[in-house]
Amino acid sequence: TPATPRIESVPLSNYMIVSKESLTSLLLECPKCEQGQCHLSFHMVGLAASCTRECNRCDFTATWHSSPVLKTSKASNKEKLPKINVDFVSGAILSAVGGTKLRLLLMMSGVTPLSTTSFHRLKKFYVSPAVDELFFKKQGELIDELRKRVAKGEKIHICGDGSFDSRGYSAAYCRYFLLNAETEEKKIALAEQKVNKER
Numbered sequence: 784t785p786a787t788p789r790i791e792s793v794p795l796s797n798y799m800i801v802s803k804e805s806l807t808s809l810l811l812e813c814p815k816c817e818q819g820q821c822h823l824s825f826h827m828v829g830l831a832a833s834c835t836r837e838c839n840r841c842d843f844t845a846t847w848h849s850s851p852v853l854k855t856s857k858a859s860n861k862e863k864l865p866k867i868n869v870d871f872v873s874g875a876i877l878s879a880v881g882g883t884k885l886r887l888l889l890m891m892s893g894v895t896p897l898s899t900t901s902f903h904r905l906k907k908f909y910v911s912p913a914v915d916e917l918f919f920k921k922q923g924e925l926i927d928e929l930r931k932r933v934a935k936g937e938k939i940h941i942c943g944d945g946s947f948d949s950r951g952y953s954a955a956y957c958r959y960f961l962l963n964a965e966t967e968e969k970k971i972a973l974a975e976q977k978v979n980k981e982r
Contacts, residue, residue: 798850798867800894810834815843829897830889831865864909868897872905876914882906925963940964 813819819840826833831850836843850867875885882902889896897905932939941961948956 797870810836810847813838813841813843816841819843827895828863828865829868829901830871830895831863831867868901869905869909871897872902873910875902876906876910929963 807823810823811820813821813836815838819838821836821838821843824835826835831848831852833849834847836845836847838844848865850865853864853866853869855862855864871885872882875881880888882897882899886896886899886902929939929941940963942964943959943961945957945959948958
């Protein structure tokens with residue numbers, strides 16, 4: 784009975800950068816027979832790669848994917864959502880790198896980058912809604928906690944400031960922010976109200 788295979792010293796990162804030559808040489812070998820080699824057909828979706836393998840000696844066929852595909856509410860053959868693409872877009876947005884600098888970095892490093900259209904589509908339909916959902920969830924939890932403390936008669940220390948959508952006398956909207964001075968929870972927008980332009 785063969786020993787159970789072990790996987791040791793697994794990196795903490797979710798992704799590992801592998802050269803094209805190393806990956807190709809690995810996928811060429813047929814896992815079913817020892818003599819055959821596989822015909823390889825690659826397909827790129829953004830940063831995600833997939834490869835169809837067909838052995839030239841046996842009936843082995845398989846498709847290898849560099850990243851799992853996430854499920855969407857409107858799953859179809861036209862819309863593929865590789866996890867690596869969403870992770871890179873999220874990282875670029877949350878670190879304030881942005882799509883242009885990310886694209887330039889990948890191109891200069893020899894990595895096929897995401898197109899500008901794909902970057903903004905993933906940002907609009909997946910990353911931004913997730914950020915908004917988490918923000919308003921945390922905002923509601925914090926406001927509920929402060930309300931409970933006020934209801935118990937406890938004193939709270941908050942600071943506030945307002946910002947208009949434009950300078951001068953043409954401002955139409957004002958967003959007001961509160962800061963919990965005790966925990967330093969910042970930018971909790973409670974309300975957005977229209978300001979009379981004539982004022």
